[in-house]
Every structure is written in C-alpha cells, then in structure tokens.
Amino acid sequence: MIPRKFEYYRAKSVKDAIDFLSTHEGAKVIAGGQSLVPLMKLRIVSPTYLVDIGRIEELRYIRVGDKGELRIGALTTHAEIEESELIRERWPVLAETAEKIADVQIRSRGTIGGSLCHADPAADYPPTLIVLGSEVVVRGKEGKRIVPVEDFILGPFTTNIEENEILEEVVIPPYNGKAGFTKFARREGDLAVVNAAALLKADNGKVEDIRVAVGGVGPKPVRLEALEDKVKGGVIEEDKLSSAIDEAVKELEPPTDVHGTSEYRREVTKVVLKRLILDLYRR
C-alpha cells in the first residue's frame, strides 16, 4: 500500500507531455489517478516518472463538432459527463453510463481518457462507446491518428497507444433510435460482473438496426454482431430473442473470479441482454 519511489512532472501542454514521455524511460501519464494510483500502491506498476496532464485545460471540454458529433476532451471527468446537459439531452445513454461508474468521489476525479487507456475489461464506457460507433484521437510525436474504440482496446489493460502518446479526445457520432446501458455488479458502483449497451432502431415494431456490445465477460468488450444479424429486420419475440442470445453468449469466454464463475457470468449475460433489448424495444 506504499508505492515505490517515483518522480513527478507537471506537463504544460500535450506537446510538452509527449516530449517528456519520449525522453524519459518508464515515465507514465497520470490523469485522475483513480486506476493508476491503486496499482502503484500495490506495487503492480512502478513508473519512474508520473507525467501529470491534469492541468492541461485544452483537454477538458464537451462540445459538438461540425458534423454534429460529440467531442469530449480526454480529461473530462465521469461526473462532468454524467451532469452535462448537452449529453443528457442528445447522448443520454452516455450520461447513464457515466453515472453507473464507481462512486461520487471516483467519478469526480476519474477521466474518460484514463478509463479508456486503463482498459479494464469490465469498464463501463466501452460497450456504450462501441455501439455508438465512437473513435478516439491519439496524438504522438508524428501527429495524430484516429482509432475506433473497438480497435483501440486490445485486451485486458492493453490498448494500441504507445508509451509516448496521449489520448486527446473521444468522438461520438450523433445517433437516433433508442440506446441503453445496463450493468450487473455485486454492489452499486462495483466494476461490472457484466455490462452491456445496445442501440436499437425500430419502425412499427420492425427492427431496422440494432447494435449490441458487452463487457466484463472476456478479455475485452465485444460487439455481438451475430446476435445483431439475427434480430435485425424482424419483430422481436421473447423466445426467439432468448435463443439468439444463447447462441451469441456461447461464443463468449467469461473469466472466473471471486465475484462469479465463468458459467454464472454467462447466464447473467443472457439475462442482462434479454432485459436490455426487450426494454429498449418496448420503451
């Protein structure tokens, strides 16, 4: 519970941070510190330097871009997302996701950029961001690149960001249709045993489009395209939906840990998905 020795550097700008990271071996970015500091205290991670990007105001914003897309600066906290009127009105599912994360204290410090870079397999944003077709903007020495969230997260606690890159921004296209997020956890605010998000467009009971993603039940959050294909184009009946979900869940390999076995997680995933989709469909 006491970290190893490290030095501290407060970055003045994104460029400054990238320069520092490029010239100091073992240096690591700290944003809200809500995932990094616990790992340091457990001595699982021991950076030589902490590069604090917390004071870089240019990374803290919520705004709508030219094409009507939502642009969120990496340093925006879970609480700011949860409380943003713009998001509540036009991307409500994202606010509903943010409010399910951890507790008030952690939501007030933890950032969306930090959550994505930490890449906990059970993190709450990814399923929602995936069904909304979101991307992240990553900046390095050579400039910036844009990566879909689905491709950004590679596995447990691994992303395709380089050690000297900074995640700058999350970009979320506008959506129409009904979107929902749901989470099953042991306690309010625990990391999910399983979480799921869905986006559903229906016309007169006929499903025109559906996107579904789940987290916590594998090395990384995944979209369930086979399930989507089965549901698309028709009306939803509970029995048929259940068997489609059963099929999709068979493909998953959820982990076993103290909060639930793989077998149990699989069963709960079925329940969670069925309830989420039916709820959106009937909403």
Added chain:
Amino acid sequence: MLSLQELMKRRKYIGQAFKRLEDLKLLRGLGGFTDDIELADQHYAAILRSPYAHAKIKSIDVSKALKLPGVVYVLTGEEVAKLTKPMYARAAPRSPTTHYIIAKGKVRYHGEPVAAVVAKDKYTAYDALDLIEVEYEPLPTVMTIEEALKPNAPLIYEELGTNIIIHDKFEFGDLETAFNRADVVIKERFRIHRYASTPLENYVVNAYYDKTRDELLVYATDQQPGRTIWGVSRVLGIPPEKIRLMVPPIGGGFGYKLAIWQYVAIISLLSKLTGKPVKWVQTRMESLYGPHRPDGYMDAELALKRDGTMLGMKLVDYQADGNWPFVAGLYSLIKFANMFGCYRIKNLSFEFYSIATNKPPVVQDRGVGKPFMTFVLERLVDLAARKLKMDPTDIRFKNYIQPEEMPYTTPSGEVYESGNYPLTLKKALEAINYKEWRKKQEELRRQGRYIGIGISTGIEPGTSNLGYYYLSKPGIPTFMGAGEIATIEMDMTGRIKVRTSSCEIGTGHMTSIAQVVADIFNISPEEVTVDLTFDSTQGFLGYSGTYSNAFQDVDIGAVVKAANQLKEKILRIASYYLKVDPKQLIIEGRAVKAVFDKSRMITFEDIATIAYRRLLMLPPGEEPGLVVKAAYMNPFAKPPQKTNFNIQLTHANSAHICVVEVDIETGKVSILKYVIVHDAGRVINPKIVEGMAIGSTVSGIGGVLYEEFVFDENGNNLCLTFGEYLKPTPTEAPDIEVHELQSPAPSTVLGTKAAGEGGAITSLAAVANAIEDALSPFNVKITELPLTPERIWRLIRGGKR
C-alpha cells in the same frame, strides 16, 4: 450512597438522546488517533509476509536489505525465537510451543510475518522488504476442516501430533429421553464462512524502549490493553510495571483490535533492539490477510413434539480457529452464552472441536461465535416450522421463555436476568405489519416476483466472565470474572474529570459517561471532562479494555461507584463547613446547599479549594484531595464448572424481521424492509444504542450477502483489497427501523445491558430465513453462507419447483 431509585427519579440526562460530545472534534479531523502521534527521531517498521500458506523457511538472506540506505534493522524468526517465548493457547489443555510472533522454521498461513524491517522512513522500510530473499519449500496445505481431520493430514503443529487443538463435550439434562419422546427431529449441517470486521483505522503501534529507564512506552490501537501488557510482558520478558501502554481513541474496534498484541510485541522488540522509537501502521492489505472470523460447521439436531414444543438439541461444532492458538476454542465456548436462544430448551449436548488449518488467524470479531450460534438455532426453528407446517412466528411464541420466569437460568447455568421475548416479537410483527406483507407476498408471487419474510429472534449476551476460556483446560483459570477501574476527580477549580481503564472505540463512551456523571452531580454533560486515552500508569485490571459489551456493565459500574464516593466526600466537606447534616444537603448549580435554606451554600470551587489548598478546613480525619479510584466487578459471575457456569453476565435480546426480494434469474437479493425491536435494558443514550443496532445489523448483512474471504487451491487469500472483499456501503444498507423495549437488568448498576453486537448476532438468520421464504416455490434449503448472487442462483437451479 445515592440509590438507583433516587438517581432514576432525578435524572435529567440518563435516557436522553443527547448529542455526542466527541463528534465536533471527529468531524473536524481532530480525533487524535494513534497514527497522529509522532515521536522524536521516529523510525518506521514494515513487515514481510509469507506468500505461502504452508511452507518451510529454508533460508532468509537480509544482507541486501541491510545495505539499503536508511535501513536500520531486519528482524527474522530465528532471532525472535532466541529472544522471546512462543505464543500459547489459553483455552487448550495442551499448547503448541513453536508459534512465535514472527514465523520460525515454517509459515502456517498466507500473510504470516516472516521478517520485519526498521528504517528511517516508511518508504525505505517497504523498499527493503523487496530486498529480503527468502527461500521457501512449499508444504502440502490443509485448508478445510475435512482435510485437517483426515488420518494422515499434514500437521500445522507437529508437536501436538494432531490438528485438533481442543475437543470437549458438555451435556445438560436428559437428552436420550428428550430425543426418544420426539415426534420430529430436524437434523442439518450448517456452515459459516470466513468474514471479518474491517475498521477504518488499521492496527497502529508506536513503541519506544527507553534504555535509560528500562521502560517500554507503547501507543497502540488496542481494545484490550490489560491483556496486552500481560501477553507482551510474558513473551518479551519485560515486567508489566515497566510497560506503559497508552491507547488514544480508536477508529473502530469490532473485536478486530483484540489481536494486536502480537504486533505490539514485534514492534516493541524492534524498538528494544534498535533503541529507536518505531512506528508501524498496518496497510489495508495486511489487515485483510487476517485475523478473521473462523469458518466452520455445526451438526445440529433439534427434537420437537408435533405441536412444535422443543425438547432437546444436539450440537457438534467444528471451528477452524486453531491456527493462532491464542484464541483456539473461544468461538465454540462462547456459544454457551446464547445456545438456548430465547427458548425453554431443557436438554442439550454440545461437543466442539477447535481445529488448526492453514487459514489465517482468528480474532474475537463482533459477537464471536454467537452470530453463527443464532444462525443455526433460528434456521433450525424455521426448518422445524416448515416441516410441522406452522407459521414461523407460532413456533417461536410456543417455545419462548416467559417474562414471569425471569431471571431464568439455562440448563448450563447462564442467567437471563430480564427480558420479555414474546413482547419483543409481537412488537416487531406489529411494526412491520407482518400480515400485510404475507398478503403482498402472495400477490406479488402471482406476478412472478419473489418476496420473502424472515424472522430471527436472539439473545445478545455481554460482559464476558472470562473464566469460560478455561472450561476445557484443567487447573485454576488464569482469569475469572469481569471488572473495570474508573478514576474521578474534582480539580482545584471544581471541574469534574473522569477516566476509565477501557478504550474509546467509537461507541460514544465520552457522552454516555458524561450523561451519567452529570446526573450524579446535577450538572450538565458538557461540564464533565472524560479522558478517552487509556494509560496503564493510571491503574488497570488484567483484562481492562473495551470488548464483550462490558462497558455498560463494569465501566459504568466503576464510574458510578467512584462518582458516588466522590460525591460523599464533597458532601462531608460541605457539611463540616456549612454545619449542616449531609442528609439535609443537596447539589445544585455547581454548589452544595442546605435544603431548608439555599443561601447556606458552598460552591464546588470552594470545596475544591479546601480539599487541595486549605487543608486545615477539612473535617477531622478527612484525606486531602478529591481524587477517587474505584474498581467494580459484576457480582454475578460464577467460577467455571463444567456443569454450571455463566459465560456472559448481561443478556439483551432482539427480534429482527427482514423482507427481501430475490431476482430469480440472477440470484440478486434486495432488502425491501428491515425492522428491529431491541431490548438492551435501561439505555443511557438511545441514539447511540440505535446507531449500534443499525451498524451491527449492517455488518451482519455484509456477512450474509457480500463478504467472504476466498482462498485458492494453494491457500492463497484472494481477497486482499476492497475490490474483492466486499463490504456493504450506504448504497447496500437498507433503511433499518429500530424500536426499543427496556427491561432493566437487575444485575448491573444502572440496569443497562449489552448493546453493540445484537445486530451482528441476530441478523444472519433474519436475512437467510427471508431468502429461503422467498424461494419456497423452489424448495430451497439454506444451510450455508454467504448468499452471494451466484450461490442463490445455484440453489434455485438445484431446487425443484
């Protein structure tokens, strides 16, 4: 001496929900805890812990650690074994002889201390731990009782030749006849898991061995300092009078801080070896390594007549509590205090095994063995009701000890001094509107929702008669009875100050004591200073401390006794000065006045002036000064005899009714309503007692639904952060409604009784019974805790609709 009746008649503050006096400081961050104290030239310790549950220590190389700048000392088990005596079993006929405060030769649990470092700062101390090289040879582990009892099981203590530390059997009444007469016998094996209280403040020890005076000064978060001085003195060979132990207010005790003495010994030894003041602050991870409550199981049989009358009970208790021999047996023996519950059971046998395994050590956590005992009993009663097709309330009413039987002596000798068990349940049923819920349950079931109502009624014993530790050990018990010391003084300006030899663990001692003393001197509680720091130089008894709900009995007893003596002295001085008979004097407005002419008066300040400075104005023969020390013991403790003994000396009781809803697809439980009727005798501060009933119940709910230490196949504890070990937080705690009954105890000075453990004791069965009731369409039987969503989901799948 002021009689109880008089005090009760005149009281202004006893019984009032007076605002806690300690809160202003606490809320401002001025609690003044042990970790707030830094000594000059302070050094810091860190402890290396075993990564194995069972392994030989082949070698330890500390040379690299010693080379790290800032490191002053590294202590290992080899050195400890040369300098100290091993820890011993208090309750066992034969004690292990190889268990030292730091492991020597082999480790017996994941997290056992293997070495300790002293450094100039705590960061260096922890860095040094990474540099200690230990070579282990893993041994086969014994993680369960079943494994420990196998004929060729690996031994935790080779010197004993067995993993059974204690085995004993007790029998009361005529069991054979009882079971022969029975129409039905409910027979079940119930299991309890490992869980633990986790106070916000962890263990903290700051020790300084002063070589110029050969004196050890220790600050520690210790709930039982009297015993610690005894234990540390014995292990380190320092005479008790050379040990000054101070205990500042503690940030939560819950019994967890009864096991700190091992660490007081380690840190004190480090100070003695280095000559430096050494401080150790346990990390959260270390706190989760242990101690815990033990896991175990009980084979229980309840014999009944067809009409629900209970005839007899057979219990065989197996507890995995023998791996830290100091507490072996206590979890079983204390069950005598409430094994009969609220019921008129006449015939009973109790056999127990205290078993050593490679699970971590055990401590007397909130309620000790009593929560599991009540879980077993109240589950048996519900299972019996199901079998006999009776309502769970009817079977309880049928068997309750009646109020007119009080004081009631159980077949083992426990004396229930007062209480009205039928009324307690009746009030609870009214408060929750039991019949309405039963109706609602049926309605909702038709909609596919599963609601259950659980009832549990239990005894909440307090004030341990410590002789019970020795029921299975031949010879004269090292400790017997229960007592405490209090000091009260009026200072030179007439202000009153009180201290007891117990510790403040967050349960409002300052306020409760101030309320009582205020009524005795007819002043307000704010005018009473209560010193919350335990200081062994002020006098203490062998088991002084705060545990076992003894505060309301022996602490208050000592305070009242001392206050009355001081009051008499003040009245004698005033009487001599005013030339008025003491019987004609009253205390009012910080002065002593003649009843018939209040202008004939002398102020507290003037009385103090006489006592401290104008000594020649004292009545002839009166000693100067106004300091009184009084010791009190509960007069009803009996010496332990296998056929007749009282384990605890007060017996509060309560009824818990819990309504749950179970999501049958995921197994998740929500508590919809929770009502408690609590009878803790006369209550000094109802708000404090209500708070304890709620907190204690939430800790029980945690034990049923959330908390469990899980170990892998190698014996590694998998729950070493609060991400794996789940405590209920405010979002999980239901609104708990507490109603009060007051049946004063005739056996305590103010009629008070135990108040802090009832929730932890009685809630387990309330929640479990509710869940089983909710799942009755699935024919589910609950015999095991915790009821995690997955376990409930499995029960539902395993049951038949």
